[in-house]
Structures are given as structure tokens and as C-alpha cells.
Amino acid sequence: MxxxxxxxxxxxxxxxxxxxxxxxxxxxxxxxxxxxxxxxxxxxxxxxxxxxxxxxxxxxxxxxxxxxxxAGRGEQLGERDLYPDVRPALGGLQELGIRVVVAGNQTAKAGDMLRNLDLPADLVATSAEWGVAKPDPAFFARVLEASRAMPSETLYVGDHPANDIFPAAAAGLRTAHLRRGPWGYWWADDDAVQAAADWSINSLTDLLDLVSY
Structure with a gap:
């Protein structure tokens, strides 16, 4: 579960x-x-x-x-940058009692901007804040600390095989490969990705059905 x-x-x-x-x-x-x-x-x-x-x-x-x-032309991140399924999916997961954590390879500034968006998430953290980045196994050790659940009870969701799916699976986490963005679309049907991922999803809202089983 x-x-x-x-x-x-x-x-x-x-x-x-x-x-x-x-x-x-x-x-x-x-x-x-x-x-x-x-x-x-x-x-x-x-x-x-x-x-x-x-x-x-x-x-x-x-x-x-x-x-x-x-120069005032630095990193920007706002509501317009979110995919439309983000708030419904994350909010729905929390309603089901799922702990929701956001953790990726981003700057500390991006972490602040994400938290300012007030996403339906229990924790938002970035690699810069943790001092370690994917695909380093130490990143996924931090993921498990943030998860507060066993590896088999923790699902990591991402689009990037080398940064998300392969190292998360190696750490013992469950994985869901998202068919989205260049990496997600290009590698979605790759045999190695299919073998490493527990699930392949087309939208974050698919997670609601997945955890309801």
C-alpha cells in the first residue's frame, strides 16, 4: 500500500x-x-x-x-508554470490520506517559489537545500527520510529515467514514469524504463486511481 x-x-x-x-x-x-x-x-x-x-x-x-x-533576468516560477493537473491531483491525494512530498533537482530559490505557490503538499524540498542531487543515492535517502514511510510504501513520480526512475527503483522505492515533457515522451516505451517502473502514467490524476486500489 x-x-x-x-x-x-x-x-x-x-x-x-x-x-x-x-x-x-x-x-x-x-x-x-x-x-x-x-x-x-x-x-x-x-x-x-x-x-x-x-x-x-x-x-x-x-x-x-x-x-x-x-541583471534581474533570473529564475522565475509561478502559477502559469504548473501543469493543470497538479493542484487537483495533489489535493486529491491528500484527501485520500496520502502524504505528498515534492522533491527535485532545483535551486533553493526554486524551492522558495514553489512554497510560495502554496501547493497541496506536506513538504517541498530541492536538491540545493538538501545539498545532494539526483541521481545520487544520497538524494533518495533524503527522500525516504521525508517520506516517513517504508521504501515499498513510497512512490516516486518523475519523467526522467536516469534521474528519477532508475535511481528511485535502485533505492527500493516504487516508481511511476510520467509520459510528459521531452524525457517522458521519448523514453516512455523504452524496455528498460518499462521494466524499472512499477507504473506508467499519462497524467498526475492517474495517481488517484492507482492509490485507491
Whole structure:
């Protein structure tokens, strides 16, 4: 029985199109160019950030992030970035008595912005706040601490095979692969992903039926 559901952030709760558009604007390239390069990285199984390296080889992403913040063109996250099924699904899970945790590879600023959205969640945490990022096993050790449930009673939901499904399954958690966003769509029917995921879902509202069984 599932007692706790832990959800990734990017392309699970939030759309990444504004995130990448702001990087395109900062680097002075068309939005469709960065989208295509992110897609190429996805198909090759590379990290999304490699798209920035393709635009500007040798880029120091942390330094550029700081420069964007200093210029008032930094990270943004608001209601418009949430997928429409987020509030109904998370609220419905809480009504069923499920503990809801949000935990993904984000900055501390993103954590603050997510908490300011007052999501139906018992806890919101980011990798920057925990000091460890996916797919490090230590991240999923923190997930289990936040879960307050056994690994077999904890379900991790995400779109990214290498960052979400494979390491969560290796940590003993149940997993649900979400067909959403570039990673989610491209890898949804991959044999290894299908084998590692306990469930494949098309919407977060599918979780309501899943935990009701």
C-alpha cells in the first residue's frame, strides 16, 4: 500500500518551456533553437544542460545563473508554470490520506517559489537545500527520510529515467514514469524504463486511481 507519494518538479509539476526560453533570450538565440538542442540531448541520453554547452562551449552555468540573477533576468516560477493537473491531483491525494512530498533537482530559490505557490503538499524540498542531487543515492535517502514511510510504501513520480526512475527503483522505492515533457515522451516505451517502473502514467490524476486500489 502506498503511504507517501514523492514528486519530481521539472516536467512533472512544472512546464520547462519558460525556463528554456529565458536561457535562449540570455544567450541571444531563438527559442526554437534551444528547444531543438534540448531535444537532441534527450534523444542522446545526455543532460539537459548539455544544450547550453552546445550553444556556448565551455559555458560556466553557475556563473551565468548568477549573472542573470544580478541583471534581474533570473529564475522565475509561478502559477502559469504548473501543469493543470497538479493542484487537483495533489489535493486529491491528500484527501485520500496520502502524504505528498515534492522533491527535485532545483535551486533553493526554486524551492522558495514553489512554497510560495502554496501547493497541496506536506513538504517541498530541492536538491540545493538538501545539498545532494539526483541521481545520487544520497538524494533518495533524503527522500525516504521525508517520506516517513517504508521504501515499498513510497512512490516516486518523475519523467526522467536516469534521474528519477532508475535511481528511485535502485533505492527500493516504487516508481511511476510520467509520459510528459521531452524525457517522458521519448523514453516512455523504452524496455528498460518499462521494466524499472512499477507504473506508467499519462497524467498526475492517474495517481488517484492507482492509490485507491
Amino acid at each position: 502506498i503511504e507517501t507519494i514523492v514528486l519530481d518538479v521539472g516536467e512533472t509539476l512544472t512546464r520547462d518551456d519558460r525556463y528554456w526560453a529565458t536561457w535562449a533570450d540570455w544567450l541571444g538565440i531563438p527559442h526554437h533553437t534551444i528547444s531543438a538542442l534540448v531535444g537532441a540531448a534527450v534523444v542522446q541520453g545526455r543532460d539537459n544542460a548539455d544544450a547550453l554547452q552546445l550553444v556556448r562551449p565551455g559555458i560556466d552555468i553557475d556563473a551565468e545563473y548568477a549573472a542573470r540573477e544580478a
